Amino acid sequence: MHYRSREVRRVAVDCDVLVIGGGIVGLSTAYALTRARPGTRVVVLEKEQGPARHQTGRNSGVIHSGIYYRPGSLKARYAVRGAAEMVKFCAEYGIPHAVTGKLIVATDRAELPRLHALVQRGRENGIPVRELGPAQISAYEPHVQGVAGIHVGTTGVCDFGAVATQLAEASGAEVRYGAEVVRISRRADRGVAVRTGDGSVVRGRVLVNCAGLHCDRVARLAGDEPGMRIVPFRGEYYDLVRPELVQGLVYPVPDPAFPFLGVHLTRGVEGSVHVGPNAVPALAREGYDWSVVRPRDVAGTLAWPGAWRMARRHWRYGAGELRRSLSKAAFTAAVRRLLPEVGEGDLVPAGAGVRAQAVLRDGGLVDDFLLRGGVRAVHVLNAPSPAGTASLPIGREVARRVLQWV
Structure with missing residues (x-):
């Protein structure tokens, strides 16, 4: 009798794994699950009408080498490994x-x-780095000015939106678009039930939260306190009217106190050159310009003590970013440090992105990927750039944690 009861519970689910979020990390997780254990039934719930509509599809498309990240961190290990894997996947x-x-x-x-x-960090991470003087910089980028530089040979570019679409297809998962999660019920002995906005209920054995800009809310819906909140930062881009001024990818030296890399120049796979992004607080988690204001999102940020502590600690940096957002002249001046020939007329507004930055209660900016587990749940709580680059290794790690419950 006891055996029959367990069997009833086994068939009373729609899938083995429920993934919330159809960005590149959620779809990489679905891909990894079906590769690690063929036959695993995976359902991906995505609130938009297609994949990769937010962080995945609104970035500069750079395959990062891993040079910036602390040796031994998840970012360093996954970016170095993921860059090579991403190139292979695209090919x-x-x-x-x-x-x-x-x-x-x-x-x-x-x-x-x-x-x-x-340079030292790159070498510790196993990345080939070449140090350059001014003349050698000019050999790579004739219009770029600098007193010294380094060349990182393993960096590249790709179309991450196309990667996400391919992952969805190759995974064999059932991807349900227009499925916004509104309620989660979880029991250790019966798995997880998720209700979507249209009233549908989907049941699975395990939940994976890859909700990006909404991952902290999904964690709380599932009954887990994540210990952080997402504070959204908008990154604004321009396109360069004279793309011939830039041959490849050009970055400033970043400030190690921040997870942002500064305004840089990126020649994309289609040949245009993107300039940006800056990093300014967004007034909505999907606030791609100043006109988008969502009171619930603003109130959530203001209610989190870590947001105020972060603001007090970094207000000077924030003021500079805000000035570059509101003043095209100030943004142009930042670009001219790298590319002196650029004038305001050379920059035309392009699309913006929003970074899902995890902020701790003490105001600290989470600087590494953050994965946390619960009973029959894995939450991906910080996975902004370089998550696109590192998505295949991240997906495998999440799958490894999930499969113990399946």
Whole structure:
């Protein structure tokens, strides 16, 4: 009798794994699950009408080398491994991509210690790095100005939206679009039931939360306190009217206190050059310009003590980013440090993205990928850039944690 009861519970589910979020991390997880254990039934719930509508589809498309990230961190390990895997995946499925290499350029001698620290970090992460003087910078990028630089050969570009679409198809998962999660019920002995906005209920053995900009809310819906909140930062881009001024990818030396890389120049797979992004607080989790204001999102940020502590700690940096958002002249001045020939007329507004930045209660910015588990649940709580690059290794790690419950 006891055996029959367990069997009833086994058939009373729609799938083995329920994945919330149809961005590149959620779809990589579905792909990894069906590769690790063929026959695993996976359902992906995505509230939009297609994949990759937010962070995945609204970035500069860079396949990062891993040079920026602390040795031994998940970001460092997964980006280095993931970059090579992403190039291979794109080649296998005919997705537009290129391994271009990139320059990181110091425009002031005060930046040299940070540049040299990046060289050391790159070598510790096993990344080939070449140090450059001004003449060597010009050999790579004739219009770029700097006192010193480094060349990172393993950086590239691809179409991450196309990658996500291919992952959805290759995974064999059932992807349900227009399925916004509104309620989650979870029991250790019976799995997880998720109700969507249209009243449908989907039942699975395990839940995976890859909800990106809404991952903290989904964690709380599932009954888990994530210990962080998403504070959205908008990154605004321009397109360069004269793309011939840039041959590949050009970055400034980043400030190690922040997870943002500064305004950079990116030649995409289609040949245009994107300039940006900056990093300003967004007034909505999907607030792609200043006109989009969602009171619930603003109230959620203001109610989180960590947001106020972060603001007090970094207000000078934030003021500079805000100025570059509101003033095209200020944004152009930041670009001119790398590319002196650029004027305001050379920049035309392009689409923006929003970074789902996890902020701790003490105001700390989570600087690594953050994965946390619960009973029959895995939550991906911080996976902004370089999550696209690292998505295949992240997906495998999430799948490894999930399969113990299946």
